[in-house]
Amino acid sequence: MANRSRRPVYGLVVLLLVILTSTAAFAQREKVAVFVQAAAAVPTADLESVKNYAMQQCSVVAGVNVCSQGEMMQAQRLTDTYVGNGVTVEGVQRLANALDANHLVVMRLIRWETTISYKPERSLLLLGATSFLDSSLQIILGPLGLLFGIEKEATASVFVMVFDAAGNLEFTTTATFEDRPLLSLLTADPLEAAKGAIDSALYQVAVTL
Numbered sequence: 001m002a003n004r005s006r007r008p009v010y011g012l013v014v015l016l017l018v019i020l021t022s023t024a025a026f027a028q029r030e031k032v033a034v035f036v037q038a039a040a041a042v043p044t045a046d047l048e049s050v051k052n053y054a055m056q057q058c059s060v061v062a063g064v065n066v067c068s069q070g071e072m073m074q075a076q077r078l079t080d081t082y083v084g085n086g087v088t089v090e091g092v093q094r095l096a097n098a099l100d101a102n103h104l105v106v107m108r109l110i111r112w113e114t115t116i117s118y119k120p121e122r123s124l125l126l127l128g129a130t131s132f133l134d135s136s137l138q139i140i141l142g143p144l145g146l147l148f149g150i151e152k153e154a155t156a157s158v159f160v161m162v163f164d165a166a167g168n169l170e171f172t173t174t175a176t177f178e179d180r181p182l183l184s185l186l187t188a189d190p191l192e193a194a195k196g197a198i199d200s201a202l203y204q205v206a207v208t209l
């Protein structure tokens with residue numbers, strides 16, 4: 001009976017040890033502030049989505065603690081230092097100190113565009129595939145063949161700078177991603193292209209952090 005009564009206690013002790021170990025490991029991870037800016041014409045709603053995505057992915061890819069947007073806004077107000085087109089060494093130091101951050105990652109969206117082109121070979125492919133159908137169906141599918149040849153391509157580029165807490169520029173990189181899905185005319189989106197560019201850049205940045 002005594003052994004049975006001790007089992008829940010042992011289980012609770014093991015659970016507490018696991019929680020404490022996980023908490024200690026989480027606390028030891030470096031803290032990073034991720035600033036996202038638009039140096040291109042990016043819709044406000046999309047920019048907010050990109051900011052949230054960059055912060056989440058930085059935590060996942062680099063395995064670091066990421067400052068919240070609220071913390072970064074408060075730190076900028078308290079230090080009267082704002083990350084714009086440029087930031088001084090002293091500014092980085094003040095922000096890093098206010099945030100207790102080991103690194104500052106500044107991401108600038110430098111390209112955000114959508115282009116539409118026509119690929120006649122794709123139209124000919126569909127028209128050729130329907131050539132064996134009767135003429136009435138060919139007349140109906142003819143316009144679809146033209147639409148099938150229209151391709152929409154969304155492209156986004158991001159320029160990334162990584163600073164340490166002392167204000168030193170540790171790393172820079174640029175990444176570009178093209179979103180060109182199968183039904184691109186309907187689904188190609190610069191936001192998805194931006195996410196792809198951020199993922200590509202973060203895999204490089206993770207080596208530095």
